[in-house]
Amino acid sequence: MGLREFLRRLFDFLAPRLCCICQTRLDAHENSVCEDCLRNLPYTMYHTKALNNPLARLFWKRINIERATALFFYYPRSEAANIIYDMKYHGGRDIGYDMGRYSALWLEKHHFFEGIDCIIPVPLSRKRLRKRGYNQSEDIAEGLSSVTHLPILTDVVRRVTFHESQTHLSHFQRQENLKDAFQLRHPEKITDKHILVVDDVITSGATVCACASVLEKAGEVKISVFALGFTQD
Numbered sequence: 158m159g160l161r162e163f164l165r166r167l168f169d170f171l172a173p174r175l176c177c178i179c180q181t182r183l184d185a186h187e188n189s190v191c192e193d194c195l196r197n198l199p200y201t202m203y204h205t206k207a208l209n210n211p212l213a214r215l216f217w218k219r220i221n222i223e224r225a226t227a228l229f230f231y232y233p234r235s236e237a238a239n240i241i242y243d244m245k246y247h248g249g250r251d252i253g254y255d256m257g258r259y260s261a262l263w264l265e266k267h268h269f270f271e272g273i274d275c276i277i278p279v280p281l282s283r284k285r286l287r288k289r290g291y292n293q294s295e296d297i298a299e300g301l302s303s304v305t306h307l308p309i310l311t312d313v314v315r316r317v318t319f320h321e322s323q324t325h326l327s328h329f330q331r332q333e334n335l336k337d338a339f340q341l342r343h344p345e346k347i348t349d350k351h352i353l354v355v356d357d358v359i360t361s362g363a364t365v366c367a368c369a370s371v372l373e374k375a376g377e378v379k380i381s382v383f384a385l386g387f388t389q390d
């Protein structure tokens with residue numbers, strides 16, 4: 158047994174890690190979600206048709222989209238929702254990383270990363286970042302990068318608008334707010350590049366579109382999209 162494995166088992170013994178879905182104790186080789194729960198996630202399988210699927214179609218004619226996929230379908234109060242909830246609100250830094258890594262192992266087999274130059278996680282506003290302490294999309298990106306070795310760029314786009322809860326706003330107001338929510342800072346770093354934009358959950362695709370539109374200002378940019386969850390309307 159190596160030192161790393163020994164320490165892992167020691168920590169597991171002292172403070173057992175639990176599956177974030179069923180709360181049973183994780184085995185040493187399991188990360189964040191147990192094997193049983195992983196097996197039962199409502200996978201989209203969109204990576205097998207990454208050019209044309211309901212998520213990719215959300216972006217057609219809006220941005221220069223290449224491929225798009227999400228790991229699983231996300232609906233509030235579903236079992237899979239625990240993953241997102243713990244990741245965002247319970248400081249589950251490992252969850253984003255582990256799920257990103259797990260996703261990348263699958264996607265790689267289907268050549269999803271072919272031709273992609275870098276990863277850009279959808280940024281949070283400074284205010285939100287301060288409150289939460291971390292950007293969960295960045296954690297997912299780190300997990301993806303641990304498998305693909307693609308560089309993560311966090312200084313190319315910034316989220317600028319005051320990002321209060323938007324639940325009280327109309328659909329139209331939300332769209333208008335989003336339009337100015339992102340600012341391009343180092344266009345020279347992404348000109349001519351194929352970028353993987355990473356978000357935690359995608360519903361209408363409006364946030365990713367707003368972010369990608371700004372990236373496209375750098376010129377000759379191709380966009381692919383990955384999210385953990387997809388809420389299909």
Ligand SMILES: [Zn+2]
Pocket residue numbers: 176177178179180181190191192193194195
């Ligand atoms: Zn479980």
